Amino acid sequence: MIxxxxxxxxxxxxxxxxxxxxxxxxxxxxxxGPGVFNRVAAINVIGTKIIVLLVIIGYIFERxxxxxxxxxxxxxxxxxxxxxxxxxxxxEVWS
Amino acid sequence: xxxxxGQGFGILVTFCAMLLFWLLLSGIFDALHVGAGIICSxxxxxxxxxxxxxxxxxxxxLKSFRFVIYLxxxxxxxxxxxxxxxxxxxxxxxxxxxxxxxxxxxxxxDFALVTLANSITLTPGTITIDIKDGKFLxxxxxxxxxxxLLVDKTMQNKVADVYMEW
Amino acid sequence: xxxxxxIVTLFLAAGIFFMFTGVxxxxxxxxxxxxxxxxxxxxTLGEVLIIFGLLIYHLSHYPETPxxxxxxxxxxxxxxxxxxxxxxxxxxxxxxxxxxxxxLGEERK
Numbered sequence: 001m002i003x004x005x006x007x008x009x010x011x012x013x014x015x016x017x018x019x020x021x022x023x024x025x026x027x028x029x030x031x032x033g034p035g036v037f038n039r040v041a042a043i044n045v046i047g048t049k050i051i052v053l054l055v056i057i058g059y060i061f062e063r064x065x066x067x068x069x070x071x072x073x074x075x076x077x078x079x080x081x082x083x084x085x086x087x088x089x090x091x092e093v094w095s
Numbered sequence: 096x097x098x099x100x101g102q103g104f105g106i107l108v109t110f111c112a113m114l115l116f117w118l119l120l121s122g123i124f125d126a127l128h129v130g131a132g133i134i135c136s137x138x139x140x141x142x143x144x145x146x147x148x149x150x151x152x153x154x155x156x157l158k159s160f161r162f163v164i165y166l167x168x169x170x171x172x173x174x175x176x177x178x179x180x181x182x183x184x185x186x187x188x189x190x191x192x193x194x195x196x197x198x199x200x201x202x203x204x205d206f207a208l209v210t211l212a213n214s215i216t217l218t219p220g221t222i223t224i225d226i227k228d229g230k231f232l233x234x235x236x237x238x239x240x241x242x243x244l245l246v247d248k249t250m251q252n253k254v255a256d257v258y259m260e261w
Numbered sequence: 262x263x264x265x266x267x268i269v270t271l272f273l274a275a276g277i278f279f280m281f282t283g284v285x286x287x288x289x290x291x292x293x294x295x296x297x298x299x300x301x302x303x304x305t306l307g308e309v310l311i312i313f314g315l316l317i318y319h320l321s322h323y324p325e326t327p328x329x330x331x332x333x334x335x336x337x338x339x340x341x342x343x344x345x346x347x348x349x350x351x352x353x354x355x356x357x358x359x360x361x362x363x364x365l366g367e368e369r370k
Contacts, residue, residue: 007266007318015273015311022284029287029296034370037293037355044347045287045300049280051340052308055333059315067332074336078343082350089354120335122328177279177306184286184299192365193295216345219302222294223349224356234352234362236298 008060016056023049040084047077102144109147110140161257162210168253173217176240180219183236192237198244199230200251207258214250265321272314279307292363292370293355301348309337 023046030042051070058066087093113136121128183191202208212223215233220240225232235241244250286299316333323329363370 007269011266011270011273015277018277019280022280025284026287035293035360037351037360038296040351041293041297041300042287044351045283045304048304048308048340048344051336052311055312055315055336059318064326064329067329067336071332071336071339074339074343078347081347085347085350085354089357119328119331122326173306177302180286180299180302181279181282184282184289184303189289191290191295193292193362195362212349213342213345216301216349217305217341219298222298222301222352224352232356234294236295 008062012056012060016053016060019049019053019056023053036088040081040088044077044081047073047081051077105144105147106140109144110136112147113139158258165253165257169214169217176219179240180236190237193234194238194241195224195232195234196241196245197230197232200255201229202251202255202258203229204258207254210257211251211254214254215244218250262321265317269314269318272310272317276307276309276311276314279303279310283307291368293360294352294362297348297352301345305340305344308340312337312340 026042026045026049030039030046033039033042051074054066054070054073058064058070083093114132117132117136118124118129121132183189200211202211208226208229212226212231215221215223215231218240220237221233221235221244223231224234233241233244235244280303283300283303286303287296290296290299312333316330319330319333
């Protein structure tokens with residue numbers, strides 16, 4: 001139908017482009033950003049934005065497999081940030 | 096080590112939860128997939144059941160029911176107070192005044208401490224830094240959200256009502 | 262139906278407004294602890310709103326697969342639990358390593 005293509009082309013695609021713009025803006029904090037903690041926070045932000053971007057792309061292209069990938073990436077991003085924080089605090093991950 | 100009855104209860108609850116996740120996430124209900132699901136859930140429930148269920152605990156059903164009601168109140172608080180953070184960030188003069196506060200609560204069990212720490216981090220204005228045996232160390236962004244935790248104590252009383260640990 | 266499309270667009274617009282607030286806070290605020298305030302809260306709420314809007318879109322346009330909204334609901338619950346925990350973990354690491362907080366009247370860090 002006409003209105004399905006309307007939603008996919010005129011609402012979802014600009015939203016995906018705006019999310020990509022926020023990822024680009026937070027790369028500034030990842031490069032400048034005195035110290036290592038600011039950079040870790042910026043990478044965590046990029047990770048959570050990628051989860052939403054994958055779900056929206058799954059709706060634009062009408063393929064239901066992208067939701068599984070985004071669920072997996074959410075878990076990976078969480079574990080990565082926790083491991084990094086543990087290493088910065090103690091100096092080792094596995095004591 | 097707890098008695099055999101406590102362990103059996105834990106294994107059963109973990110097995111049911113894992114099997115429910117498998118069936119809901121896959122969506123295919125023929126013999127091969129359901130059989131593989133039962134085998135995998137049984138192996139995981141036997142290996143790591145004591146991470147999910149700690150001991151017996153009393154009045155679990157009543158606590159879960161009250162927890163769902165508390166969740167509804169908290170979602171409304173999150174939406175209402177995120178506008179406050181948006182106002183503070185987008186204002187041209189940026190009225191922030193950070194300070195670090197410390198207070199004491201009467202909660203002792205794991206679930207209650209985690210619920211209160213997550214609620215403090217989600218309602219804007221405060222983030223939990225450290226927890227030591229009931230004492231919370233919290234970083235606040237202005238005077239008004241810090242007062243809501245120190246003076247009013249609405250969130251601590253509601254969490255203590257859910258888990259019944261005054 | 263047109264009314265459900267309008268509701269979905271409203272949810273998506275609110276979500277993207279909160280995400281922009283989070284990123285502007287990441288660039289503008291003067292200290293590490295205050296930047297974590299902006300991203301840890303506004304990002305979580307913006308994401309939950311966007312995924313909730315997409316869930317409503319799926320329930321109205323593709324009603325023959327009812328298991329995909331359950332998957333999206335798992336994603337929402339996981340984001341609600343995981344994002345504040347990661348924020349708290351990195352703030353605790355910074356506090357114990359010795360990063361000093363910012364008081365009113367100092368310069369930017």
